[in-house]
Amino acid sequence: MxxxxxxxxxxxxxxxxxxxxxxxxxxHILNCAFASWHTRYKSITPKARTIPLTPEFLAYLREDGIILPDDEGVSPPAATTTADSDDEEMSAPSNFPPGEAEDEEDDEEDRARNPTQRFPQLHSQIKQTIAALGGAVTPKLNWSSPKDALFMSATHTLECRTPGDIYLLLKSSDFITHDLEHPFDDTDPSDPTPASSIQYHLVLRKYxxxxxxxxxxxxxxxxxxxxxxxxxxxxxxxxxxxxxxxxxxxxxxxxxxxxxxxxxxxxxxxxxxxxxxxxxxxxxxxxxxxxxxxxxxxxxxxxxxxxxxxxxxxxxxxxxxxxxxxxxxxxxxxxxxxxxxxxxxxxxxxxxxxxxxxxxxxxxxxxxxxxxxxxxxxxxxxxxxxxxx
Ligand SMILES: Nc1ncnc2c1ncn2[C@@H]1O[C@H](COP(=O)(O)OP(=O)(O)OP(=O)(O)O)[C@@H](O)[C@H]1O
Ligand SMILES: [Mg+2]
Structure with a gap:
């Protein structure tokens, strides 16, 4: 009582x-980051993987606008969709109407800004990790999950089946922005540890x-x-x-x-x-x-x-x-x-x-x-x- x-x-x-x-x-904030405690407590945590994030990926998360991968896009995929499918996706650069020169240039630019071009290795590592965790995961960064971005999800859950599902949630979430931009807010100002020294991870948990x-x-x-x-x-x-x-x-x-x-x-x-x-x-x-x-x-x-x-x-x-x-x-x-x-x-x-x-x-x-x-x-x-x- x-x-x-x-x-x-x-x-x-x-x-x-x-x-x-x-x-x-x-x-204390650093000790609470998922990747820092997970190694110690793996056996009592539901199955999860942590993927170290690269500067390219962090820049992608931070920038305005949402360009989604042009390989698989977002779920729910058509039942027949495979990793190699050519299905047209939500944000894939459109080939229609067929091209005037200027459009083609724009398309080139879009392609260069696409996750599949900007961080191909990390993108395929995420894809493989989803598969290794049984095909459905729920994502978070060091401290936060994108719970405030549920409105972006077709299933109204944090269940993700493609890298595109994950990027869409992360990029739509203020909680994720807080992890990126304000991790040390309201901490002891006499500790000089810079936020720039933080290693960010994408946490994928088997859903x-x-x-x-x-x-x-x-x-x-x-x-x-x-x-x-x-x-x-x-x-x-x-x-x-x-x-x-x-x-x-x-x-x-x-x-x-x-x-x-x-x-x-x-x-x-x-x-x-x-x-x-x-x-x-x-x-x-x-x-x-x-x-x-x-x-x-x-x-x-x-x-x-x-x-x-x-x-x-x-x-x-x-x-x-x-x-x-x-x-x-x-x-x-x-x-x-x-x-x-x-x-x-x-x-x-x-x-x-x-x-x-x-x-x-x-x-x-x-x-x-x-x-x-x-x-x-x-x-x-x-x-x-x-x-x-
Ligand atoms: N493996 C999982 N599968 C399905 N749902 C999960 C899984 N792990 C967590 N969740 C759900 O996601 C929610 C949020 O997860 P988590 O607690 O890690 O987020 P958080 O951003 O740290 O939340 P908070 O801001 O409240 O601390 C959990 O309350 C739970 O409902
Ligand atoms: Mg939490």
């Missing part, structure tokens, strides 16, 4: 989250159907679990009964596999398999590591607020007693179920205010919720500033 700190009454002068947060080290109800985010500080939260912001009635099993599984998983992470403070995401199976060990259901995130305001605090997490962090505990670890689930009728975290990730753009309201206390969150609801209603009535943000 979380106890409100009386000092955090909303009437005390508000502090921003950054003022009360322990300074985030650049080494499988995850039940979002069984994804959990766990907050760790001083090598102690502070809390476990459901990650998907929907109410799942069946989770209530599983609460103590989830606690036991996740705490056991942490103690056995993750307690030696280089930093004492971090946030990990895991997936609890829906059914017990052989190889799940004595605990029955297997737990998988999905991601490790910085213990920093940039990481979504799920059903906790960062204010609560920071208060739990400073609370003395007699002994590491797993029974005191809260597993927080979304109850039916909770305000989160109104859809803050779903839809188009508008939450990722607005909510510094919401997060900071969380630091100020529960009343401030409710006040924010009331205001936010009003803004949304105005937008729906067409009175708002527009839906751009």
């Amino acid at each position: 979380v106890h409100q700190d009386p000092d955090s009454h909303p009437l005390t002068p508000p502090q921003t989250l950054h003022e009360i947060f322990p300074p985030v080290q650049k080494s 499988f159907n995850m039940n979002p109800a069984l994804e959990f985010r766990t907050f760790v500080a001083g090598r102690r679990i502070l809390g476990i939260s459901q990650r998907d912001l929907n109410h799942y009635a069946f989770l209530g009964e599983l609460k103590s099993e989830i606690r036991r599984l996740v705490v056991g998983f942490f103690n056995e596999s993750l307690a030696g992470f280089p930093d004492g403070d971090f946030v990990f995401d895991c997936y609890v398999e829906p059914t017990a199976r052989e190889g799940g060990g004595e605990r029955g259901r297997r737990v998988w590591l999905v991601d490790i995130n910085p213990f920093a305001p940039r990481t979504d605090s799920a059903l906790f607020s960062w204010g609560e997490i920071l208060r739990l962090r400073t609370q003395e505990v007699e002994e590491a007693d797993e029974e005191v670890v809260e597993v927080r689930l979304l109850e039916s009728g909770d305000p989160e179920a109104w859809g803050f975290g779903t839809a188009t990730y508008s939450a990722s753009k607005l909510p510094r205010e919401l997060v900071e309201a969380g630091v100020q206390g529960e009343e401030a969150v409710w006040e924010f919720a009331r205001r936010w609801k009003g803004i949304m209603e105005e937008i729906e009535r067409g009175e708002g500033e527009g839906s751009e943000t």
Whole structure:
């Protein structure tokens, strides 16, 4: 159970989250990059490969406009399409109408800018890796997946079957841009490590159907679990009964596999398999590591607020007693179920205010919720500033 700190009454002068947060080290951000922890935790992570990215590929990701490969394009491919198919693709330079000289020049230029010409080796490595992972993958860069670019996907999932599927998602995502342009935002300024020293990787994970109800985010500080939260912001009635099993599984998983992470403070995401199976060990259901995130305001605090997490962090505990670890689930009728975290990730753009309201206390969150609801209603009535943000 979380106890409100009386000092955090909303009437005390508000502090921003950054003022009360322990300074985030650049080494911590680097330790949370997928390729840096994956080598250590391969056996507990669902099958994945990391591909070091070249300057040409990074330039392609950074530039405006989306030129997709002219070999396979984007899924869903026709059933008969093969790697060598000549099918006309979404962004392949068009040969129609047949050429005036100027068009031909443009075509040449387009071809030279095409992924198949600009980074042919990497492009075919990506193709081979998709095949090696069974033909369907989900991509991310060092820290982020392009969850905000789902609207670009024909299947409305992050499932990719061709390099073109991957490029389209990565190039459409603000989260990916954040990985590229702002990896060290809000880190300790006295550490001179330049962002230019970062080695970027494309992470390809073998795609499988995850039940979002069984994804959990766990907050760790001083090598102690502070809390476990459901990650998907929907109410799942069946989770209530599983609460103590989830606690036991996740705490056991942490103690056995993750307690030696280089930093004492971090946030990990895991997936609890829906059914017990052989190889799940004595605990029955297997737990998988999905991601490790910085213990920093940039990481979504799920059903906790960062204010609560920071208060739990400073609370003395007699002994590491797993029974005191809260597993927080979304109850039916909770305000989160109104859809803050779903839809188009508008939450990722607005909510510094919401997060900071969380630091100020529960009343401030409710006040924010009331205001936010009003803004949304105005937008729906067409009175708002527009839906751009
Ligand atoms: N192998 C996989 N197959 C299918 N879906 C997956 C797989 N791995 C992850 N996912 C889904 O993709 C989602 C995002 O993955 P991940 O947590 O790595 O992204 P992220 O950008 O780091 O998210 P956040 O910003 O919340 O930390 C997961 O919540 C899960 O639903
Ligand atoms: Mg993450």
